[in-house]
Amino acid sequence: MSMNIQLPAPVTWQEASSETRAKLLSRPVQAVSAALREQVAAIIDKVASEGDAALLELTARFDGVRLQSPELSMDKVAEIAEQAPARVKAAIDQAYNNIRAFHLAQKPSDVALETMPGVYCEQKFAALARVGLYIPGGSASLPSTVLMLGVPAQIAECSERVLISPPNPQGELTPAICYAAIKCGVTGVYLGGGAQAVAALALGTESIPAVDKIFGPGNSYVTEAKQQVSQRAGGPAIDLPAGPSELLVIADDSAEPAFVAADLLSQAEHGPDSQVILLSPSAAMIAAVREALAKQLATLPRAEITNQALASSSLILTQDLAEAVAISETYAPEHLSLQLDDCEPWLPKLTRAGSIFVGHYTPESGGDYATGTNHVLPTYGFARNYSSLGLLDFYRRYTVQTVSPEGLADLGNTIVDLAAEEALDAHLRAVSLRLESTRFQRDTQK
Amino acid sequence: MSMNIQLPAPVTWQEASSETRAKLLSRPVQAVSAALREQVAAIIDKVASEGDAALLELTARFDGVRLQSPELSMDKVAEIAEQAPARVKAAIDQAYNNIRAFHLAQKPSDVALETMPGVYCEQKFAALARVGLYIPGGSASLPSTVLMLGVPAQIAECSERVLISPPNPQGELTPAICYAAIKCGVTGVYLGGGAQAVAALALGTESIPAVDKIFGPGNSYVTEAKQQVSQRAGGPAIDLPAGPSELLVIADDSAEPAFVAADLLSQAEHGPDSQVILLSPSAAMIAAVREALAKQLATLPRAEITNQALASSSLILTQDLAEAVAISETYAPEHLSLQLDDCEPWLPKLTRAGSIFVGHYTPESGGDYATGTNHVLPTYGFARNYSSLGLLDFYRRYTVQTVSPEGLADLGNTIVDLAAEEALDAHLRAVSLRLESTRFQRDTQK
Numbered sequence: 001m002s003m004n005i006q007l008p009a010p011v012t013w014q015e016a017s018s019e020t021r022a023k024l025l026s027r028p029v030q031a032v033s034a035a036l037r038e039q040v041a042a043i044i045d046k047v048a049s050e051g052d053a054a055l056l057e058l059t060a061r062f063d064g065v066r067l068q069s070p071e072l073s074m075d076k077v078a079e080i081a082e083q084a085p086a087r088v089k090a091a092i093d094q095a096y097n098n099i100r101a102f103h104l105a106q107k108p109s110d111v112a113l114e115t116m117p118g119v120y121c122e123q124k125f126a127a128l129a130r131v132g133l134y135i136p137g138g139s140a141s142l143p144s145t146v147l148m149l150g151v152p153a154q155i156a157e158c159s160e161r162v163l164i165s166p167p168n169p170q171g172e173l174t175p176a177i178c179y180a181a182i183k184c185g186v187t188g189v190y191l192g193g194g195a196q197a198v199a200a201l202a203l204g205t206e207s208i209p210a211v212d213k214i215f216g217p218g219n220s221y222v223t224e225a226k227q228q229v230s231q232r233a234g235g236p237a238i239d240l241p242a243g244p245s246e247l248l249v250i251a252d253d254s255a256e257p258a259f260v261a262a263d264l265l266s267q268a269e270h271g272p273d274s275q276v277i278l279l280s281p282s283a284a285m286i287a288a289v290r291e292a293l294a295k296q297l298a299t300l301p302r303a304e305i306t307n308q309a310l311a312s313s314s315l316i317l318t319q320d321l322a323e324a325v326a327i328s329e330t331y332a333p334e335h336l337s338l339q340l341d342d343c344e345p346w347l348p349k350l351t352r353a354g355s356i357f358v359g360h361y362t363p364e365s366g367g368d369y370a371t372g373t374n375h376v377l378p379t380y381g382f383a384r385n386y387s388s389l390g391l392l393d394f395y396r397r398y399t400v401q402t403v404s405p406e407g408l409a410d411l412g413n414t415i416v417d418l419a420a421e422e423a424l425d426a427h428l429r430a431v432s433l434r435l436e437s438t439r440f441q442r443d444t445q446k
Numbered sequence: 447m448s449m450n451i452q453l454p455a456p457v458t459w460q461e462a463s464s465e466t467r468a469k470l471l472s473r474p475v476q477a478v479s480a481a482l483r484e485q486v487a488a489i490i491d492k493v494a495s496e497g498d499a500a501l502l503e504l505t506a507r508f509d510g511v512r513l514q515s516p517e518l519s520m521d522k523v524a525e526i527a528e529q530a531p532a533r534v535k536a537a538i539d540q541a542y543n544n545i546r547a548f549h550l551a552q553k554p555s556d557v558a559l560e561t562m563p564g565v566y567c568e569q570k571f572a573a574l575a576r577v578g579l580y581i582p583g584g585s586a587s588l589p590s591t592v593l594m595l596g597v598p599a600q601i602a603e604c605s606e607r608v609l610i611s612p613p614n615p616q617g618e619l620t621p622a623i624c625y626a627a628i629k630c631g632v633t634g635v636y637l638g639g640g641a642q643a644v645a646a647l648a649l650g651t652e653s654i655p656a657v658d659k660i661f662g663p664g665n666s667y668v669t670e671a672k673q674q675v676s677q678r679a680g681g682p683a684i685d686l687p688a689g690p691s692e693l694l695v696i697a698d699d700s701a702e703p704a705f706v707a708a709d710l711l712s713q714a715e716h717g718p719d720s721q722v723i724l725l726s727p728s729a730a731m732i733a734a735v736r737e738a739l740a741k742q743l744a745t746l747p748r749a750e751i752t753n754q755a756l757a758s759s760s761l762i763l764t765q766d767l768a769e770a771v772a773i774s775e776t777y778a779p780e781h782l783s784l785q786l787d788d789c790e791p792w793l794p795k796l797t798r799a800g801s802i803f804v805g806h807y808t809p810e811s812g813g814d815y816a817t818g819t820n821h822v823l824p825t826y827g828f829a830r831n832y833s834s835l836g837l838l839d840f841y842r843r844y845t846v847q848t849v850s851p852e853g854l855a856d857l858g859n860t861i862v863d864l865a866a867e868e869a870l871d872a873h874l875r876a877v878s879l880r881l882e883s884t885r886f887q888r889d890t891q892k
Contacts, residue, residue, distance in 0.1 A: 030679050091863035098561040098857075105559045106569055113551045115544040115818035123552055123819075126797035128831060140869040176867050212831035227677065233476050233689075237831045243679075256885050262876040269872040296879075301871050343848075351572035351844065358848040361880060361889075365873035366849055369864040370857055372561035373569075373845040385574060385658035385683040387843035397833035398797060399819040402789075402804040403812055411544075411816055417537035418815040421622050423586040425747050426712040427811035433708050433742075434807060443807075 005294050006311040010286045013318050024314045025331045027380055028244060028273045032224055040195045040224045047199035052206045058196040065167045071207045072189045077178045084175035092143055092176065095370040096183050099151045102372030106391035118407020122400040130160040130209060131394065132201035134216030137166030137193050141174035144369050148376055149215045150184025156394035160209055161186045164201060166193030195225035202229035202236050213237040217376065239389060243380025244273040247364055248333035250324045253282045254341035256360055261292035263337055263364050268309035269302045276313040279324035286315050325349050334379035335364050354378050354388045405443045408434060451740050452757040456732045459764050470760040471777050473826055474690060474719045478670055486641045486670045493645035498652045504642040511613045517653045518635045523624045530621035538589055538622065541816040542629050545597045548818030552837035564853020568846040576606040576655060577840065578647035580662030583612030583639050587620035590815050594822055595661045596630025602840035606655055607632045610647060612639030641671035648675035648682050659683040685835060689826025690719040693810055694779035696770045699728045701785035702806055707738035709783055709810050714755035715748045722759040725770035732761050771795050780825035781810050800829045851889045854880060
C-alpha cells in the first residue's frame with residue numbers, strides 16, 4: 001500500500017501562542033446543515049403519519065433491503081444467535097459478565113428521612129418503563145453497543161427493552177448482535193436505521209412501541225433525529241449529546257511508545273473526524289511515539305481513515321506532568337489514558353473525562369469492550385457537564401412526602417410566611433385552612 | 447368582586463368516550479412560535495457579540511431598569527439580606543434546614559469493583575464546577591426557588607454558583623432573595639432576566655462567568671433560550687424540560703372537601719395554563735369539593751387567573767380507587783396528592799409523578815416550600831421519563847479502570863475477539879501488541 005502518511009509536527013506548549021493553543025485543542029466543527037435538519041424533520045413527519053409503511057419504504061431506500069415487516073421475531077433472533085462462532089459467544093459472555101457486575105454495583109438506594117418531627121421525605125428510584133436501544137449498522141456488527149445499552153436496561157428491569165438496528169443485506173442482524181440481544185433479554189428486535197428508526201422509537205408504529213427514552217450512538221441523521229424528537233412536547237428523553245470520538249494520552253518517559261501509538265491509532269480508526277492528542281513532558285517520548293505511529297499505521301486495514309484523523313490531531317510537549325494534567329482538564333476528553341509508572345498522584349486532579357484508563361496495561365479498547373465500564377461517554381467537551389452512561393440513566397427519581405397533623409402544626413408557619421412573601425395566597429390558605437379546621441382539632445387530640 | 451365562576455362539570459370516566467377521556471387528560475398546547483424562536487435566537491446572538499452591553503440594554507428595555515453593571519456585589523447582597531423581616535428570615539432558615547437535610551441524605555457514593563482478577567473499575571462522582579441558577583422575577587419575590595437550586599449546589603460544593611434574576615424597580619433584588627442567596631453561599635449575584643440572562647450564563651460576559659449547567663424555571667423566553675443554548679456545540683446542560691404546573695388529587699370519602707379544594711386552588715393560582723385534576727370514586731366528594739372550590743375561589747386575590755385555570759381542569763368520577771390510580775399513572779402528573787385515610791396500599795403502584803403528597807395533612811404547598819423535597823419537578827407528562835431535581839443533578843459521573851498485566855493476560859482474548867467481530871483492527875492490536883511485547887514478559891515475571 002502506498003500512502004502519504006501525515007503525522008502532525010510536535011508543538012511545545014510553552015512556546016505556542018494562545019491562537020495556536022486554541023487550535024491544538026479545537027474540535028472538528030459539528031455543523032448541522034439546514035438541509036439535513038429539514039430532511040430529518042420530513043422523515044419524522046413521514047413516520048408519524050404513515051408508521052410501518054414509512055419505515056419499510058425508507059429502509060428499502062437507504063439500506064437497500066425490502067422487508068415484509070420491521071419486526072425480527074424473538075424466535076428468529078434466538079435462531080440467528082445460535083450461528084455465532086464459539087469464540088464470539090465466549091467473548092460476549094465474558095464482556096457481559098464484567099459489564100453486568102460493574103453496573104449491578106451502581107444500583108441506587110431509596111432515601112428516607114424525617115426532616116422534622118412528623119415530616120417524612122423520601123426519594124425513590126423507578127426504572128424507566130420503555131427504553132429504545134439504537135444499534136448502528138453499516139460495515140461492521142456492533143455487539144458491544146448492544147451490551148452497553150442492554151445490560152443496564154436489564155438490571156434496571158425496564159419492562160420494555162426494544163432494540164432497533166439497520167438490517168444486513170439478508171434482512172436480518174448479525175449472529176453476534178442477536179446473541180448479545182438474547183443475553184440482555186431485550187423484549188423486541190426491529191429492523192431500521194437512521195432518522196426513521198429514531199422516529200419509530202419516539203412515536204411508535206403499528207409494530208414498534210413508542211419508548212420513554214432513546215439510547216445509542218449513530219451518524220448525523222440519528223443524532224439530529226434524537227435531538228428533534230426529544231424537543232417535541234411529551235417527546236422521549238435521550239441519553240447524551242453526540243460528537244466524534246476522542247482520546248487524550250498523557251505519557252512520560254516510563255511509557256512504551258508502541259503502546260501509546262497503538263492506543264492513539266485505535267481511537268483514530270473510528271473515523272476521519274476522530275481526534276487524538278498526546279501530551280508528554282518528554283521530547284524523546286513524543287519522537288518515539290511518532291515513529292511507532294508511522295510504523296503501525298502502514299499495516300492497518302483502515303489506514304486511510306486513520307491517517308486522516310491523525311492529520312488533524314496534536315502531539316504536545318509540556319513543561320511537566322502538571323501542565324499536561326491542566327491541559328487535559330481544559331480539553332475534557334471522552335477517553336483519557338495515563339501511561340505513567342505513577343498515576344496515583346494525578347488521579348484526584350483529573351475528573352473531566354468520560355472514562356480514564358490507568359497505566360501501561362489498560363488499553364482504551366479494553367473499556368470499549370470488556371473491562372466492565374460503559375463505552376457510551378460524553379465527547380466534544382461535554383465531559384465537563386454530562387455523565388458517562390451508567391445504570392442511573394435507566395431510572396427516574398421521584399419524591400414522596402408525608403406530613404402528620406403534628407408535623408403540619410410545627411411546619412405550618414414556615415409555609416405560611418414563605419407563601420405570603422411570594423404573594424401566593426391559595427398556597428398559604430391550603431395550610432391555614434387545615435390548621436384552623438375542626439378536623440385538625442379532632443385529629444391532633446387522638 | 448363580581449366574577450363568573452367557571453367550574454368544570456364532573457365527568458364519569460366509565461361513561462366517557464375515548465375522545466372525551468383524551469380531552470380530560472390533555473395538556474394545554476405548548477406551541478413555540480417561529481417568531482419567539484427567532485427573537486430568542488437574536489437575543490442570544492446579541493449577548494454573544496456585545497456581552498454586558500447587550501444585557502444592560504435588554505434589561506433597560508424589558509425590565510425598565512437602567513443599571514451601571516449587571517453585578518450585585520456580595521457585600522450589597524448581604525446588606526440587602528439584613529432588611530428581610532424576622533418572620534421571613536425564620537421561615538427561610540427552617541425551609542433551608544429541611545431542604546438541606548433531605549438533599550444531604552442524597553449524597554452519592556463512588557463505586558469500586560474488581561470485575562475480574564486484575565481488572566479494577568470505578569465510577570466516580572464529581573461536582574459540576576460552574577452552575578447558573580435562574581430565579582424568575584415578575585410580580586413576586588421567589589426565595590423558595592433560590593433554596594431549591596442553591597442548597598444542592600452548596601452541598602455538592604460546585605465551585606462557582608452564580609445566581610441571576612431580573613432586578614426590581616430599585617435595580618436590586620428583594621431582601622428575601624438576598625437572604626436565601628447568602629444562606630446558600632452563592633458565589634455571585636447578577637441582575638437580568640429572560641433569554642438575555644440565560645444567554646449570559648451560557649456564553650459568559652465581561653462580568654458573568656459562563657457556566658456548565660443552567661437550572662431554574664422561567665417564562666417561555668427563558669425556556670426557549672435554555673433549549674437553544676443547550677443545543678449549541680459545547681453548550682451548557684440544562685435541568686429539565688419545562689411546562690405549566692399541574693396537580694392531580696385522588697380523594698375518597700375520607701377526604702376533607704375544603705382541604706382538597708384548597709390544594710386544587712393553590713395549584714391553579716400559578717397561572718391560567720396550570721392544570722388541576724380531581725379523581726374520586728365518590729360523587730358526593732366531588733360535589734362537595736366543587737362547592738368548596740366556589741366558596742374559596744371567591745375570596746382569593748388571584749381569583750381571575752385561578753378561575754381561568756379551573757375552567758380547563760377536570761373533575762372525574764372513577765369506578766374505584768384502582769381506576770383512579772391507573773388514570774394517574776397514564777397522566778403522570780407533576781404533583782400527586784393522595785387524600786385517603788389509607789394510602790399505603792396504593793403507593794407502590796404510583797411511581798409516575800414528580801412528587802407525591804400523602805394524606806390529609808400534606809398540602810402541596812408544603813413541598814413547594816419546606817418539607818425538604820425539591821419543587822423543581824417534571825411536568826407536562828415528563829414525569830414518565832425525567833427525574834425530579836435532586837442532589838445528583840449537580841454532579842457528573844465518570845469512570846476509571848486499571849488493568850494489571852495479569853488482568854490483561856486474562857481479558858485480552860475477549861477484547862481481541864470482539865474487536866475482530868467489529869472489524870476494528872487497531873483496537874485489536876492495542877491488546878495483542880501489548881501481550882506480545884518483551885515488556886509484558888518482563889512485567890509479568892516480576
